Amino acid sequence: VAVLLAAATAAAPTVQGVSAERLFDQIEALGELSDTTPPSITRVLYTENDVRARDYVKGLMRDAGLEVREDSVGNIFGRLAGEDDSLAPVVSGSHTDAIPHSGKYDGVLGVLGAIEALRAIRESGVTTRRPLEALMFASEEPTRFGLSCIGSRAMCGRLDPDYLDTLRDENGTAFYEAVTSAGRGGGHENTASILSAALIPAGGIHAFVELHIEQGPLLEQEGLDIGVVTAIAAPASVSFDFLGNGGHAGALLMPYRKDAGLAAAELSLAVESWALGTKAIDTVATTGVLQVYPGAVNSVPRESHVEVDVRDIEEKRRDHVLDMIIKSAEQIADKRQCEMKYRIVNKDPPAPCADDVVAAVQDAADDLGFKSMRMVSRAYHDALFMAQIAPTGMIFVPCKGGVSHRPDEFSSKRDMENGVRTLALAMAKLAGV
Amino acid sequence: VAVLLAAATAAAPTVQGVSAERLFDQIEALGELSDTTPPSITRVLYTENDVRARDYVKGLMRDAGLEVREDSVGNIFGRLAGEDDSLAPVVSGSHTDAIPHSGKYDGVLGVLGAIEALRAIRESGVTTRRPLEALMFASEEPTRFGLSCIGSRAMCGRLDPDYLDTLRDENGTAFYEAVTSAGRGGGHENTASILSAALIPAGGIHAFVELHIEQGPLLEQEGLDIGVVTAIAAPASVSFDFLGNGGHAGALLMPYRKDAGLAAAELSLAVESWALGTKAIDTVATTGVLQVYPGAVNSVPRESHVEVDVRDIEEKRRDHVLDMIIKSAEQIADKRQCEMKYRIVNKDPPAPCADDVVAAVQDAADDLGFKSMRMVSRAYHDALFMAQIAPTGMIFVPCKGGVSHRPDEFSSKRDMENGVRTLALAMAKLAGV
Ligand SMILES: [Mn+2]
Ligand SMILES: [Mn+2]
Ligand SMILES: [Mn+2]
Ligand SMILES: [Mn+2]
Numbered sequence: 001v002a003v004l005l006a007a008a009t010a011a012a013p014t015v016q017g018v019s020a021e022r023l024f025d026q027i028e029a030l031g032e033l034s035d036t037t038p039p040s041i042t043r044v045l046y047t048e049n050d051v052r053a054r055d056y057v058k059g060l061m062r063d064a065g066l067e068v069r070e071d072s073v074g075n076i077f078g079r080l081a082g083e084d085d086s087l088a089p090v091v092s093g094s095h096t097d098a099i100p101h102s103g104k105y106d107g108v109l110g111v112l113g114a115i116e117a118l119r120a121i122r123e124s125g126v127t128t129r130r131p132l133e134a135l136m137f138a139s140e141e142p143t144r145f146g147l148s149c150i151g152s153r154a155m156c157g158r159l160d161p162d163y164l165d166t167l168r169d170e171n172g173t174a175f176y177e178a179v180t181s182a183g184r185g186g187g188h189e190n191t192a193s194i195l196s197a198a199l200i201p202a203g204g205i206h207a208f209v210e211l212h213i214e215q216g217p218l219l220e221q222e223g224l225d226i227g228v229v230t231a232i233a234a235p236a237s238v239s240f241d242f243l244g245n246g247g248h249a250g251a252l253l254m255p256y257r258k259d260a261g262l263a264a265a266e267l268s269l270a271v272e273s274w275a276l277g278t279k280a281i282d283t284v285a286t287t288g289v290l291q292v293y294p295g296a297v298n299s300v301p302r303e304s305h306v307e308v309d310v311r312d313i314e315e316k317r318r319d320h321v322l323d324m325i326i327k328s329a330e331q332i333a334d335k336r337q338c339e340m341k342y343r344i345v346n347k348d349p350p351a352p353c354a355d356d357v358v359a360a361v362q363d364a365a366d367d368l369g370f371k372s373m374r375m376v377s378r379a380y381h382d383a384l385f386m387a388q389i390a391p392t393g394m395i396f397v398p399c400k401g402g403v404s405h406r407p408d409e410f411s412s413k414r415d416m417e418n419g420v421r422t423l424a425l426a427m428a429k430l431a432g433v
Numbered sequence: 434v435a436v437l438l439a440a441a442t443a444a445a446p447t448v449q450g451v452s453a454e455r456l457f458d459q460i461e462a463l464g465e466l467s468d469t470t471p472p473s474i475t476r477v478l479y480t481e482n483d484v485r486a487r488d489y490v491k492g493l494m495r496d497a498g499l500e501v502r503e504d505s506v507g508n509i510f511g512r513l514a515g516e517d518d519s520l521a522p523v524v525s526g527s528h529t530d531a532i533p534h535s536g537k538y539d540g541v542l543g544v545l546g547a548i549e550a551l552r553a554i555r556e557s558g559v560t561t562r563r564p565l566e567a568l569m570f571a572s573e574e575p576t577r578f579g580l581s582c583i584g585s586r587a588m589c590g591r592l593d594p595d596y597l598d599t600l601r602d603e604n605g606t607a608f609y610e611a612v613t614s615a616g617r618g619g620g621h622e623n624t625a626s627i628l629s630a631a632l633i634p635a636g637g638i639h640a641f642v643e644l645h646i647e648q649g650p651l652l653e654q655e656g657l658d659i660g661v662v663t664a665i666a667a668p669a670s671v672s673f674d675f676l677g678n679g680g681h682a683g684a685l686l687m688p689y690r691k692d693a694g695l696a697a698a699e700l701s702l703a704v705e706s707w708a709l710g711t712k713a714i715d716t717v718a719t720t721g722v723l724q725v726y727p728g729a730v731n732s733v734p735r736e737s738h739v740e741v742d743v744r745d746i747e748e749k750r751r752d753h754v755l756d757m758i759i760k761s762a763e764q765i766a767d768k769r770q771c772e773m774k775y776r777i778v779n780k781d782p783p784a785p786c787a788d789d790v791v792a793a794v795q796d797a798a799d800d801l802g803f804k805s806m807r808m809v810s811r812a813y814h815d816a817l818f819m820a821q822i823a824p825t826g827m828i829f830v831p832c833k834g835g836v837s838h839r840p841d842e843f844s845s846k847r848d849m850e851n852g853v854r855t856l857a858l859a860m861a862k863l864a865g866v
Contacts, residue, residue: 099727099729099731099732100727100728100729101726101727102727102729102732106681141729141731142729142730142731143729146730148731214684215680215681215683215684216681216684216685216686217689233683235683237730237731239730246838246839247648247835247836247837247838247839248539248648248649248811248812248837248838249717249719249721249742249744249838250648250666250668250717250742250744250810250811250812250813251647251648251649251811251812251835251837252649252717252835253649253714253717253811254705254708254709254714254716254717254718255714259705259719261701261720261721261723262701262702262705262720264698264723265697265698265699265701265702265720265723266698266702268694268695268698269695269698269699269702272687272692272695275687276687281686281687281688283687284682284683284685284686284687285687286682286692286730286731286732286733287694287695287698287725287734288682288694288725288728288729288730288731288732288733288734289725289728289729289730290694290697290698290723290725290728290734291724291728292720292721292722292723293534294532294533294534294535294838295533295721295722295724296532296533296574296575296576296721296722296838297575297579297670297672297719297721297722297740297741297742297778298532298574298575298581298670298719298721298742298812298838299532299535299719299721299838300719300721300838301720301721301723302839307730308730309682309683309730309731311682311683345730377683378681378683378684378686379681379683379684380683402680402684402685403680404680404681404684405679405680405681405682405727405729405731405732405733406679406680406735
């Protein structure tokens with residue numbers, strides 16, 4: 001297959017000058033913009049460090065000779081003109097927001113790598129037929145409002161403003177207040193207008209490719225350079241609140257307890273058990289958030305809050321697990337005489353990557369002599385939503401031990417350079433020369 | 434029995450003018466000094482609202498004609514001179530600190546009630562042989578440093594300064610820094626000196642009585658006015674930390690997980706199960722704190738922190754449950770391949786009340802025509818520690834629905850007035866007239 005595709009894209013240019021050193025220095029510099037001490041990274045949408053990171057990224061885009069614009073939600077684009085600048089661009093990007101106490105590479109590689117790829121294309125004297133764009137999405141992680149991919153959901157019109165307005169961050173702040181107080185929002189008067197203004201019209205993007213660390217161990221285990229992503233697993237998340245009676249840990253005798261904390265504990269074990277129950281390696285379910293209130297050692301928990309993430313490459317199996325988890329929550333609440341409310345935060349379909357984009361990535365990796373494999377992305381990405389409006393693909397590079405969302409997340413300079421070189425060539429191929 | 438004791442204390446004076454209205458107004462006023470919006474009360478040792486509450490209580494003591502002093506730890510005494518002021522005083526008091534999102538009455542009744550009792554004694558023109566003291570303990574609740582009864586532990590020399598110095602609040606602040614930055618500490622250079630200065634010498638207190646809401650449903654259910662406490666249940670608490678691997682909720686497949694959150698969940702269910710396993714109604718065990726890190730929906734918990742409270746009126750049975758819980762934690766850690774550390778925060782013996790004090794309380798209640806019962810305190814109190822240095826007793830009054838540590842905690846004016854009248858008379862009997 002690789003030979004055939006290579007033949008079909010024989011006009012590929014030579015892109016030189018991708019610098020892993022520069023990329024590494026930029027990753028380190030961006031890592032300093034964190035609410036926690038690096039290598040532990042915490043960077044949350046529209047907070048001070050997030051705004052600083054935006055300024056830093058815009059500066060890098062300008063340095064790389066790109067024309068910068070930011071939309072109303074805070075998606076940032078750095079554009080390199082094409083021969084025919086009226087054509088839809090080939091776009092690559094990712095995110096720089098980071099969940100609490102995570103690492104330096106998740107998302108960041110895809111943003112800084114896209115800028116580096118465009119810099120190298122420009123400095124190699126290559127002009128593609130279509131324009132190229134490096135993109136930093138407003139936020140991929142669900143940290144602030146419990147909802148992932150706010151930037152890409154907005155771009156592809158998959159974000160209901162009324163729903164977004166119901167969400168609150170941990171301080172009770174709503175999206176509109178957060179976006180405007182960070183100096184974003186484009187002067188729009190409400191969330192609906194902000195989201196409309198960020199919408200990408202049909203055909204507005206010719207192709208989208210996202211470079212990302214694998215966040216799994218396979219490439220490293222197999223000794224490969226590049227993962228050519230063929231599909232992105234289907235994510236869902238649901239939150240639960242239990243309300244019991246609460247009371248004094250000494251005085252409230254065991255038979256009279258309606259312990260909301262134990263209801264949450266039981267649910268988290270049920271989540272694990274339903275995931276294991278499918279006996280499919282591709283089913284994963286996680287209780288990432290478990291909070292009890294009032295949270296004092298001498299107080300029986302009166303309330304609890306649980307957030308569950310369920311993913312699978314098979315949507316139907318994923319939905320079954322989700323249904324069973326909700327059923328378990330109902331039974332647990334019943335047994336423990338707690339009130340229970342739940343809310344499905346998101347339940348997205350899986351995304352197959354576009355054949356053309358997969359081919360361009362595979363072709364680029366082959367041209368450059370990299371060892372690659374086809375693989376599924378189990379983590380989800382803004383690419384999941386971009387796939388709804390544009391032919392989409394992803395490029396994975398190895399990360400140490402498959403570790404991600406941790407301070408010790410790491411990708412080597414060589415692996416990152418291989419990824420950026422593959423990206424640059426794939427973008428050039430997709431944009432035509 | 435009541436008849437015999439009444440005869441033995443026939444010289445009891447008449448104390449008049451206890452005002453439930455005044456007490457109620459003071460409780461409401463103190464309720465305003467809270468980090469959360471009343472009726473939800475949060476007042477934590479050495480914070481701004483705690484310092485304000487101290488000033489408020491000192492003002493009330495002065496208004497009641499008491500001589501005010503505060504020791505190095507922050508225990509506050511209001512003294513009414515006796516005929517022979519060189520004798521050891523009869524002391525009554527409780528606490529005003531409040532765990533997050535709790536209520537207005539726990540502890541507060543015992544502080545303001547003691548001041549009201551002494552006011553009434555003074556205004557009734559009664560002078561007792563021994564001096565009387567109203568006491569506000571520095572803090573009863575374990576909110577800030579995870580350790581309860583810091584004030585009374587210090588007074589009775591049951592607090593190791595080296596141990597106290599190892600504790601940190603949720604912001605990483607140590608005790609010495611907290612006490613001094615709240616303007617307390619008496620100018621001492623280290624925790625050891627602060628604690629020494631607060632020590633009450635042997636024989637320094639003639640008798641101690643604490644007035645408190647029941648924090649259980651029995652008095653209300655039986656239609657009684659006064660609980661005459663005969664013993665205080667033995668409390669223990671232990672904290673656990675699990676360390677797993679953590680990782681991305683999509684990419685870290687189920688077989689590779691070492692989920693510290695699920696270890697915590699399993700432990701909390703084991704805690705319940707060991708408490709139920711004794712089949713004794715007096716055994717209670719609670720997981721009041723359960724925290725997972727990083728606490729993001731799309732991250733497998735890498736660490737968790739659990740705090741468990743175990744109590745029983747039988748120390749041996751309590752210790753067995755505690756041992757089994759620790760064993761369970763070890764087994765769970767083993768099964769889930771997590772590292773586990775635990776720390777026994779406290780493990781105190783139960784305290785029997787002193788016969789003389791129990792008799793004085795019973796006698797006072799009988800003299801005043803109140804319906805009473807003997808009972809065990811399942812919650813623990815500063816009285817538990819005072820019992821180590823002085824003959825000690827407690828007076829319980831009903832609270833609505835047995836509810837405590839909740840915003841809807843409530844005790845009626847009539848019930849509070851009955852309690853304060855019983856306290857005043859019992860103190861007068863113990864102090865002699
Ligand atoms: Mn991520
Ligand atoms: Mn990412
Ligand atoms: Mn309490
Ligand atoms: Mn109390």
